Amino acid sequence: MKKQNVIISLVIGLAIISVLFSGCIDNNNEESPSENVTIKGSSTVLPIATLAAEAFMELYPNITVSVAGGGSSVGIRSVATGEADIGDASREVKQSEIEEYPEITFYDNKVALDGVAILVSKAIYDAGVTDITMEQLRGIYNGTITQWDELGGPTEEIFINEREEGSGTRDTFMELVGLEETVADSAHSANSQVKQAVGGSEVGIGYAGLGFIDDTTPALAIDSIAPSEATITSGDYPISRSLHMYTNGQPTGAVKLFIDFVLGEEGQDIVAEEGFITIN
Amino acid sequence: MLLSRTLKEEIIKHIFLVIAAFSIFIILFIFFFLFSEAYPAFTSIGFDIFNTEWSVSKEHYGIGAAIFGTLIVTIGAMLIAIPLGIASAIFLAELAPYKLRVFLKPIIELLAGIPSIVYGFIGIVLLIKFLRISFDSLSGYSYLAGSLILGVMALPIIISMSDDALKAVPRGFKEASLAVGATKWQTIRKVTIPSAISGISAAVIMGIGRAVGETMAVSLVLPNIMKIPIPPFDIFESTGTTLTALIVNQMGESSGIQTHVLFSAAVILFLIVAIMSIASNILRERIEKKFKGG
Amino acid sequence: MDFDFLEDRIDAIEALVKDHPFSLLCYGTLLYSSLVALIGFSSIVTMTYLGDILIRSLLLVLFLLIFILIVYSYFVLHQKKKLLVMSIIAGFVILSMIFIPLLPPEYGLRQFDIDASLLKFLATSIILVILGVACGSLSFQPLYHFKSKASEKSAYYILLVSILLVLYPLAIIMGNIIVNGVGGITWEFLTEDVRRLGTEGGIFPALIGTLLIMIGTALVALPLGIGCAIYLQEYAKKGILVRIISICVDILQGTPSIVHGLFGLAFFVPLFGISLLSGALIMGFLTLPIIIRASEEALRSVPQNIREGSYAVGATKWQTIRKVVLPPALPSIITGSVLGLGRAAGETAPIMFTAVYFIGAGIPQNPLQPIQALPYHLLELTRLIGYKSVDQNAWATAFLLLAIVLGVNALAIIIREKYRVEF
Numbered sequence: 001m002k003k004q005n006v007i008i009s010l011v012i013g014l015a016i017i018s019v020l021f022s023g024c025i026d027n028n029n030e031e032s033p034s035e036n037v038t039i040k041g042s043s044t045v046l047p048i049a050t051l052a053a054e055a056f057m058e059l060y061p062n063i064t065v066s067v068a069g070g071g072s073s074v075g076i077r078s079v080a081t082g083e084a085d086i087g088d089a090s091r092e093v094k095q096s097e098i099e100e101y102p103e104i105t106f107y108d109n110k111v112a113l114d115g116v117a118i119l120v121s122k123a124i125y126d127a128g129v130t131d132i133t134m135e136q137l138r139g140i141y142n143g144t145i146t147q148w149d150e151l152g153g154p155t156e157e158i159f160i161n162e163r164e165e166g167s168g169t170r171d172t173f174m175e176l177v178g179l180e181e182t183v184a185d186s187a188h189s190a191n192s193q194v195k196q197a198v199g200g201s202e203v204g205i206g207y208a209g210l211g212f213i214d215d216t217t218p219a220l221a222i223d224s225i226a227p228s229e230a231t232i233t234s235g236d237y238p239i240s241r242s243l244h245m246y247t248n249g250q251p252t253g254a255v256k257l258f259i260d261f262v263l264g265e266e267g268q269d270i271v272a273e274e275g276f277i278t279i280n
Numbered sequence: 281m282l283l284s285r286t287l288k289e290e291i292i293k294h295i296f297l298v299i300a301a302f303s304i305f306i307i308l309f310i311f312f313f314l315f316s317e318a319y320p321a322f323t324s325i326g327f328d329i330f331n332t333e334w335s336v337s338k339e340h341y342g343i344g345a346a347i348f349g350t351l352i353v354t355i356g357a358m359l360i361a362i363p364l365g366i367a368s369a370i371f372l373a374e375l376a377p378y379k380l381r382v383f384l385k386p387i388i389e390l391l392a393g394i395p396s397i398v399y400g401f402i403g404i405v406l407l408i409k410f411l412r413i414s415f416d417s418l419s420g421y422s423y424l425a426g427s428l429i430l431g432v433m434a435l436p437i438i439i440s441m442s443d444d445a446l447k448a449v450p451r452g453f454k455e456a457s458l459a460v461g462a463t464k465w466q467t468i469r470k471v472t473i474p475s476a477i478s479g480i481s482a483a484v485i486m487g488i489g490r491a492v493g494e495t496m497a498v499s500l501v502l503p504n505i506m507k508i509p510i511p512p513f514d515i516f517e518s519t520g521t522t523l524t525a526l527i528v529n530q531m532g533e534s535s536g537i538q539t540h541v542l543f544s545a546a547v548i549l550f551l552i553v554a555i556m557s558i559a560s561n562i563l564r565e566r567i568e569k570k571f572k573g574g
Numbered sequence: 575m576d577f578d579f580l581e582d583r584i585d586a587i588e589a590l591v592k593d594h595p596f597s598l599l600c601y602g603t604l605l606y607s608s609l610v611a612l613i614g615f616s617s618i619v620t621m622t623y624l625g626d627i628l629i630r631s632l633l634l635v636l637f638l639l640i641f642i643l644i645v646y647s648y649f650v651l652h653q654k655k656k657l658l659v660m661s662i663i664a665g666f667v668i669l670s671m672i673f674i675p676l677l678p679p680e681y682g683l684r685q686f687d688i689d690a691s692l693l694k695f696l697a698t699s700i701i702l703v704i705l706g707v708a709c710g711s712l713s714f715q716p717l718y719h720f721k722s723k724a725s726e727k728s729a730y731y732i733l734l735v736s737i738l739l740v741l742y743p744l745a746i747i748m749g750n751i752i753v754n755g756v757g758g759i760t761w762e763f764l765t766e767d768v769r770r771l772g773t774e775g776g777i778f779p780a781l782i783g784t785l786l787i788m789i790g791t792a793l794v795a796l797p798l799g800i801g802c803a804i805y806l807q808e809y810a811k812k813g814i815l816v817r818i819i820s821i822c823v824d825i826l827q828g829t830p831s832i833v834h835g836l837f838g839l840a841f842f843v844p845l846f847g848i849s850l851l852s853g854a855l856i857m858g859f860l861t862l863p864i865i866i867r868a869s870e871e872a873l874r875s876v877p878q879n880i881r882e883g884s885y886a887v888g889a890t891k892w893q894t895i896r897k898v899v900l901p902p903a904l905p906s907i908i909t910g911s912v913l914g915l916g917r918a919a920g921e922t923a924p925i926m927f928t929a930v931y932f933i934g935a936g937i938p939q940n941p942l943q944p945i946q947a948l949p950y951h952l953l954e955l956t957r958l959i960g961y962k963s964v965d966q967n968a969w970a971t972a973f974l975l976l977a978i979v980l981g982v983n984a985l986a987i988i989i990r991e992k993y994r995v996e997f
Contacts, residue, residue: 289892295801296801296802299797299798299802303799304819304822306798307825307863310826310829311825364739365740367733368736368737371734386987391744393983395920395949398920398952398972398975404956404959406746413621413693414693416693432743439740466722493831493832494830495922500953539840546832546833549833550825550830553825561821
């Protein structure tokens, strides 16, 4: 029996320690009830939402903001079912979704401008493939163009990456490039994974938000228009879009505080830091 | 005094009965829930669910590609794990000097406990890169990666259980064989291994079970496309997924029929595991009978 | 480790060498072949091509050695039939020596419309390893004059190679995690909040979350599991019903964790939301069969005569269980429970959509709130590799998780060994 007591006391001890710890970390006002804001949705908006949540929680210690991904479709659906207070989306809400949830008013809070960048592996970019036409892009994704040498690159097969179904980035890409289906090699559930795959390969291509461009995965210009703040704001870059935080009706309370924060100076600084374009 | 004692005994017995019944109820409830959630998929899609057409937007839900994936990846893993595992178990049980065995056996048991997400992490940072370079393949994400990782994951289980099975062979058998002049290796080959074969089979079945049911490691190193590679045995190609990866990738965002389809994938996994558990159970019964009977 | 058995071997070798100089050649071949295999293996691991000249020379020497052995065996030992295998292998060696350097840099598979090619270095290295192991194994044959003892030693060699092959990846995994991860374990890492998508700060909430899950799992699974085992072992009548229950427990034990997760998502989340409670319940159900099995085994290993002795002196069933059966079974029950909890700490799939958030959940104030957890944290960090600089933290998280799980498992094994009661 003694050993059992030892284990039980260990367990109780652990429980006490964790409660104590949480008491330490927890904030000063234990009397005021803490509020919860839950955000779900687009993996494109995710970095903005997460970093904004962090900064926001430092300003408002008794509001907890939880952020999760899942894709734009998940975001919109979560707002409709009440699972989340804010639904991040990198596309607009569809007519079918409006009809599916007639009691919900999807209130659109546009928080940033973005373009869907066409990322390629560094080796490909360095080999001279820096520009692509819309038709060639379509050709790659529907399987008519299979080798990089058809675009002036090395004689290698193209490693095609895409986003999963339900992704706003995917929906935007498919719609604006004009594709129904693709022959992609790999489907990813987040922009970061597309970037990971393209960056880790020597022959990769994929699409992701503007903020995912860097030296390891440079972006192609489409019809000689490179994705940048100027070309997206002016609308010249063909695959541009807004990033949305949808709420059920106009935001109120803690949710409103958060949205205002994102739209305010600090929030928009984060938007710019992450490589997206501020709305002003 | 005596009466209240009996009453107390009865109450305690019934408390345990309730606890046991509740545990069993939970188990049965999980089974039942899985089947009832999977059933609507069958009624709306029927046997089309086994074909390889998968497109959420078009509402085609054929999970055939995932079933194929689970099969291929498991076979690949077992090709690695079974020979290496059984050979290592023989080494451990019969050949290793005592001190070495005392050192190695806990290590193998500990290694059976490495969480699958850690394997997945290592898979991404080490294995994928290695495969991409060594095989000059597009991305490294492939059935080969899946099989390699699963093979390594299944090894400790197979080794540990086979070792137990070999050790359980009564000394008398081995000594009798040596007494008639057989060498140690001949004894191992003709006496020990055949006696332990039920236990070794049970070990292999457990290993297969682990490979089939593994989720995190495999979903990270596979390309996660619902297509069968062409040709089907091309394990290097960046195409493919397993039932487990399918469920974990779609879980968070599915709704309606899609969720029911995921449940049917879960039911398939469940049935595979159930069949193997029953087989393993029967084998274990046979072992007990064999050694208790003499 | 003591080296007595090694010394014995060395003495035996010395004796053999004095009596038979030929044995020296066999041992030499053995060592050389093993060396070739090792070189081939290292070149796979380091992904370097050894160069045509080096490979050719290695194989040439190997062939010469084997050839001498064959010749000696034929003329001096008068072996004929058993030389066949050795001759075939020798043939492979010489053929490899001639043809390998002629392989194109990328070999063979693309012509079958397979999407990858075997690079030359990999093909040659694999061949080196296989031939090295084969020759090493075969060199025992002439050493022991092709008798049965020779086959024994040949087989032993292969078994030894097998276990080394098994230990290698495991060593790689552990080694890498320890080397890359240990540096990231600082006090700040352990006590600070997750910041900037996991690139900065620490993993404190995830650590607490994991501990809370373990506690929650224990609270759910231990009473149910041990109680169920006591009933099945001590009270229930053996029969078809108990057999069916046993099978059900086995099936649940084998059920993949993702299936539990799916069940939890569909059943518990609508009830309790994404929360510690949902997670603990699911983990509890996942761990339940492990606890039941371990407790049953423990109770079963207590011999029947001890129970009967207790009844004989007039104790009731419950008194017997409490005072006579449980105490010796307790170490094994605790071991099994601790192992189960270790598993609960490391699982990702069941808690992924039912209990955890990557960011923001923090430390829950009540069980209905969500948590963060180490395995899921590692998963998200893995997904961010290449996009954000999370590598250092990812390795450290992997190290921490591994340390906790293996530490818990090691604890269980120690408990089992230390308190083992032999009957």
